[in-house]
Amino acid sequence: MLIFLALLYFCVACSLIWLACFPTGRAMLGQFVFSLRSRMKRRDTEWRGAPARERGAFRRGLAGGLAAAVKLARRNWIVFAIGVPVIAIPSLLALVLRSPAMLPDYVPTAALPDAQIAALLEGEQLVPPVAPPPLAFTTQEVVLVRPMLVSASRNWGLLHPDFNARLLLAFKIMKEQHGYEMALLEGYRSPARQDLLAQMGGTVTNARAFQSWHQYGLAADCAFWRDGKLVISEKDPWAMRGYRLYGEVAEQLGLTWGGRWKMMDLGHTELRLPGVMRR
Structure with a gap:
């Protein structure tokens, strides 16, 4: 059934393109429709007045035409065997694999969970939180997990305005609804710093310069602020729960x-x- 529909779609599409692009095609179609109407009227008149013998001859002629078409298909079965799949398979693949994500530059739209996100779209202005002191980024726990973090940029003004607003709203939701105070570890990252981090190996980053959204102010690395310390470790159950909640809010x-x-x-x-x- 799908093959038939795909073949029908191909034929209809080709016919419409032919009619739209070639005036000769439109003229031929008009002439064919006029001729067909005249012939049908004449046939109808003849059919009503024709005896049973002539109607039987017409049916036999129709059956003979169908038999001739079947014979033609059998005689040229190689052409049909190659041509039908060539025409049908692309359309079938498009039908089966169709997805908006296949379109270029497609970006899925996330559902808005509550009025706070609607407020974002209406232009709610949020203020960045107070940054942790520089010494907070030099502790042993932080350095082991995130080397060179002390020299990272935490300037909210270098972030893309849309991303900035969404990230600030994520911080607000995490604090008000889940009790987690968030801290920005790194936002914008220069191409030179990106290459330097990439040279440290895949455990840090696999992206070279301009292969990361950090270079466009569209990415940020964040952690939690608890009892005057940055909590980054994934071994902390409290932090792991926070990361899962943060991921849900961000998405x-x-x-x-x-x-x-x-x-x-x-x-x-x-x-x-x-x-x-x-x-």
Whole structure:
């Protein structure tokens, strides 16, 4: 059934293109329709007045035409065997594999969970939280998990305005609804710093310069602030619960969460705007 529909679609599409692009085709179609109407009227008149013998001859002629068509198909079965799959398979694949994600620059739209996110779209202005003191980024726990973090940029003004607003709203929801105070570890990252981190190996990052959304101000690495200390370790059950909640909130805000990746980056979020990163 699908093959028949695909073949029918192909034939109809070709016919419409032919009629739209070639005046001769439209003229031929008009002439054919006029001739067909005249012939049908004449046939109808003749059919009503024709004896049973002539009607039987007509039926036999129709049956003979069908038999001739079947004979033609059998005689040229190789052409049909090659031509039908060539025409049908692309259309069938398009039907079976159709998905909006196959379209270029497609970005899924996340559902808005509550009025707070609607407020974001209406332009709610949020203020960045007070940054932790520089010494908070030099503790042994932080350095082991995130080397060179002390020199990272935590300037909210360098982030893309749309991403900035969504990230601030994520911080607000995490604090008000879940009791987690968030801290920005790194936002914008220069191409030179990206290459330097990439040279440290895959455990830090696999992205070279301009292969990361950090270079476009569309990514951020975040962690939690508890009792005057940064909590980054994934071995902390409290922090792991926070990362899962943070991922849920981020995705509801239309952000991509690094916790879904094969090489998980639980504190990472990014906003993949179409047409920004040229791969």
